[in-house]
Amino acid sequence: GGLPGGDGWVSLYLADTAPLLMPEPAEITLTPAHQAVLDALGGGGALFFRTLSDRVNRETTTTDADLVTAVWDLVWAGHLTNDTLAPLRAALGSGRPTHRSKTTRRGRPVLPSRTGPPTVAGRWWPLPERETKTTLRSHALAEALLERYGIVIRGAVAAERAPGGFSAVYRVLRAFEESGRCRRGYFVEGLGAAQFALPGAVDRLRALRPTATADDLSALWETPGPGRSPENRALVLAAADPANPYGAALPWPGRDEEVASGHKPGRKAGALVVLVEGRLALYVERGGRTLLTWDDGPEVLRPAVDALALAVREGVLGKLTVERADGESINDSPLAAALESAGFHPTPRGLRLRS
Known part of the structure; x- marks a missing residue:
């Protein structure tokens, strides 16, 4: 739409x-x-x-x-x-932001x-x-959700804006459980009891327990792509991407009162998130002028900023100019040093990086 x-x-x-x-x-x-x-x-x-x-x-x-x-x-x-x-x-x-007025240029008419x-x-x-039979559509949707998420919970279905919401999918998933096509259990703490998963997803989730070895954990990561390197395990995603669990399957993490600002994260078109080892590190508002952080430790900020800079250099994001971070000027933020070390250059408006 x-x-x-x-x-x-x-x-x-x-x-x-x-x-x-x-x-x-x-x-x-x-x-x-x-x-x-x-x-x-x-x-x-x-x-x-x-x-x-x-x-x-x-x-x-x-x-x-x-x-x-x-x-x-x-x-x-x-x-x-x-x-x-x-x-x-x-x-x-060629899109035009809604707050920008449209100018009309006069000149020679444009020929087709x-x-x-x-x-x-x-x-x-x-x-x-579209298929008109509701039963067929519901079964196809449930299968697609299981293949896409591995573990299907209420928040994931809501993020997909599925017709009928979770209640419509729940009946099909329960039938899948009874027939042995998926499992139901309390796989992830804090995400409710109505969790349905593929057997392979459950086995993979068990590898994330504290007893798992480093080799087990590294095997869970996919081949690095744009905005991600094998050294830092950081990933740049659109905030509304189904691969971003925050704001859907998981709530947005709380932020310290000292760094809390009027800006709040959301699954908005044009916004970005940067995940480090699966944890939310940065939130980039649409347009890139404002950043939100959840950890000021260099072991998190550095890989997150490096992944963001890599996405810009590879042309995924285009030009990025950061003006504010956590409600204050970027020049007064601890994030400034990490951005400059990643290649961002000072400008009168903020820190900028071009592709």
Whole structure:
């Protein structure tokens, strides 16, 4: 679904399970342009933007700008998809924050390009019809949650915004338990009694007990990717990423009164978290100007900041300028030294690092 500021929620599905797992399309007011796009794509197949425009304009006169808006309205509503992520990157990259006024430039009229704007590159086609049988959809969702989380609890289901919430999934998980497809138990303390897990996840969780060896613990980590190195075990994630347990399966950790500020962490679009050995170390507000910390020890701050800097250098985050940390100027924060050692440079606005 779409969000203010040219942003939105994006979900990825495998083709064979998409009809079972995709939510129903959001309700929007269909204009003639919306309906013309749906009619043009209703015959099956995928169309490039210019071909789509030609078909739409057989029935009605629509400018490229209006057609682009109609296409993205249908995308965010869950009606259309594309065969590449290029238009998504272009659309998000051209997003405008809601508090910034839009300026109008006068000049020569823009003529239609041969292929269309970058925000509608690639081929477009309608998403498949959703499965209408509730039982099949519930079973598919329960299986997907078990495979995704290993241990399914109420908070994880809530973070997924699953239709019907945890109560709808609970009945299916209980049936899975009775048939031996999953286990129910009090696997993680403090997360409630209604916990369902795959047998392999339970075995892996047991390896995290204090009796586990260092080799056992290191085997639990996946191959390092962007924003993560094998030396520091730090990971940079979007705050709303299902892989981030905080604010969903786990509550946000409390912060010392001395460093508490008006800013609060949340699973917000555009915000980031940095985890060190699975524990929350940094929270980066949308835009990167404000950071929150949970530990000022160098053994935690250094790997967290290094992972954040690595994500910037690899182009995952783009330019990052930190102005405040824990409610105070970044220049007065213990975090400043760690940021500078990671390559951030002082500027009049704060500490900056470019990709």
